[in-house]
Amino acid sequence: MITVVLLGKLADLGGAPSLSLGAPLDWAGLKAALPETLAAVLDEPRNRVALNGVLLADKALLQAGEGDEIALLPPVSGG
Amino acid sequence: MITVVLLGKLADLGGAPSLSLGAPLDWAGLKAALPETLAAVLDEPRNRVALNGVLLADKALLQAGEGDEIALLPPVSGG
Amino acid sequence: MMRDIRLLDAPFNPGALVGPFTNANPGLGGVCTFVGEVRPDAAVEALELTHYEPLTLPGMHALADRAFDRFDLMGLLMVHRVGLMHPGEPIVCVSAAALHRRDAIDAVDFCMDHLKSAAWFWKRERRAGAWHWIEPRAQDATDLARWQG
Amino acid sequence: MMRDIRLLDAPFNPGALVGPFTNANPGLGGVCTFVGEVRPDAAVEALELTHYEPLTLPGMHALADRAFDRFDLMGLLMVHRVGLMHPGEPIVCVSAAALHRRDAIDAVDFCMDHLKSAAWFWKRERRAGAWHWIEPRAQDATDLARWQG
Numbered sequence: 001m002i003t004v005v006l007l008g009k010l011a012d013l014g015g016a017p018s019l020s021l022g023a024p025l026d027w028a029g030l031k032a033a034l035p036e037t038l039a040a041v042l043d044e045p046r047n048r049v050a051l052n053g054v055l056l057a058d059k060a061l062l063q064a065g066e067g068d069e070i071a072l073l074p075p076v077s078g079g
Numbered sequence: 080m081i082t083v084v085l086l087g088k089l090a091d092l093g094g095a096p097s098l099s100l101g102a103p104l105d106w107a108g109l110k111a112a113l114p115e116t117l118a119a120v121l122d123e124p125r126n127r128v129a130l131n132g133v134l135l136a137d138k139a140l141l142q143a144g145e146g147d148e149i150a151l152l153p154p155v156s157g158g
Numbered sequence: 159m160m161r162d163i164r165l166l167d168a169p170f171n172p173g174a175l176v177g178p179f180t181n182a183n184p185g186l187g188g189v190c191t192f193v194g195e196v197r198p199d200a201a202v203e204a205l206e207l208t209h210y211e212p213l214t215l216p217g218m219h220a221l222a223d224r225a226f227d228r229f230d231l232m233g234l235l236m237v238h239r240v241g242l243m244h245p246g247e248p249i250v251c252v253s254a255a256a257l258h259r260r261d262a263i264d265a266v267d268f269c270m271d272h273l274k275s276a277a278w279f280w281k282r283e284r285r286a287g288a289w290h291w292i293e294p295r296a297q298d299a300t301d302l303a304r305w306q307g
Numbered sequence: 308m309m310r311d312i313r314l315l316d317a318p319f320n321p322g323a324l325v326g327p328f329t330n331a332n333p334g335l336g337g338v339c340t341f342v343g344e345v346r347p348d349a350a351v352e353a354l355e356l357t358h359y360e361p362l363t364l365p366g367m368h369a370l371a372d373r374a375f376d377r378f379d380l381m382g383l384l385m386v387h388r389v390g391l392m393h394p395g396e397p398i399v400c401v402s403a404a405a406l407h408r409r410d411a412i413d414a415v416d417f418c419m420d421h422l423k424s425a426a427w428f429w430k431r432e433r434r435a436g437a438w439h440w441i442e443p444r445a446q447d448a449t450d451l452a453r454w455q456g
Binding site for chain 4: 173176177180184185186187188189190191192193194195197198246257259260262263266267270274301
């Protein structure tokens with residue numbers, strides 16, 4: 001399984017703060033496995049992606065395997 | 080009597096933190112009544128004078144009478 | 159070098175942190191402290207701050223590294239609340255100890271501007287029973303730009 | 308509007324002033340505080356700060372007036388020691404409460420620059436048993452110039 005952590009308003013769009021999806025997942029596979037309203041906004045540049053706590057420079061190159069954690073990060077509102 | 084309050088290093092030059100002098104005093108009279116080493120520096124523009132707690136714009140125009148307090152103020156070193 | 163970087167998920171008393179922090183930096187010339195509180199707003203019932211542990215705390219440490227590089231500091235305290243908060247509760251406390259006041263004040267200013275705009279926090283407010291996510295403010299970007307170049 | 312301007316001739320605990328000051332400004336967004344201490348210097352045995360009551364305290368009040376005019380403040384605390392002090396003792400504490408952090412931080416910065424350079428204090432240090440008057444520092448004038456024009 002792959003854990004997908006949804007932050008900020010993306011958690012609302014995903015309907016939960018985290019989801020479990022089957023491995024492996026690339027960017028297209030991830031979007032296909034997520035609720036459509038969430039998948040629809042993920043390509044927006046201001047939504048960032050981290051894999052196992054490391055920000056991806058190019059989220060389209062995502063390659064996640066068994067046990068990995070993907071975080072979907074909308075723009076921060078700050079502290 | 081007129082009280083003359085000496086601040087900072089002017090107190091060292093005057094030999095005391097305050098002096099009592101006979102009234103009345105103008106600027107020349109004040110300098111004549113003070114120790115010479117102190118009187119010698121009083122015309123320096125950076126040494127200011129207050130009469131009864133109010134700074135004088137032109138200390139040469141000092142006119143102090145009975146019961147007045149003159150303060151001789153060297154440059155501040157700040158807090 | 160005193161360095162204390164924390165995320166707290168319960169209310170805290172800034173004075174109880176700043177006193178020991180000050181004492182832990184003997185020989186300091188000055189300590190500057192900023193404490194931010196949840197502002198009361200008639201319409202806002204509660205505030206919730208979400209973080210993502212693998213990014214948020216390392217991000218605060220990276221910010222502290224930059225502050226130590228940029229300013230001549232003896233110590234830095236940076237504490238941020240997460241979770242559910244109510245108006246009047248402290249949300250952030252940054253304290254910098256230095257030999258000279260300019261470094262202490264500027265370091266606090268620098269850390270606050272970065273925490274308020276670039277730190278990995280997501281904020282939402284509850285108004286009339288409904289939660290609303292807070293978007294970044296234009297002022298935050300302006301504040302941040304002061305430190306660039 | 309909370310306003311607390313004082314000269315103290317005995318050691319004080321800044322935390323004991325800042326806590327009540329913060330509580331006296333309900334609804335604030337942030338509080339910035341600077342505490343300056345007498346810096347230890349191997350050669351300096353003691354520091355003495357002289358003031359001239361009829362000018363010093365009114366001067367601090369005039370500075371507070373300018374800070375309230377210039378920044379959007381809810382409260383201002385400005386406490387300064389006079390008399391004989393030893394290394395490690397607090398010498399000044401300025402705390403500003405405001406709705407927005409920029410006002411609180413800038414007001415403290417503004418008050419500190421003016422207190423350090425333009426306030427009616429005369430300072431001397433005792434080194435090897437002899438007292439030496441401290442001259443104004445060039446840096447103080449530079450700091451002050453930041454607020455002009």
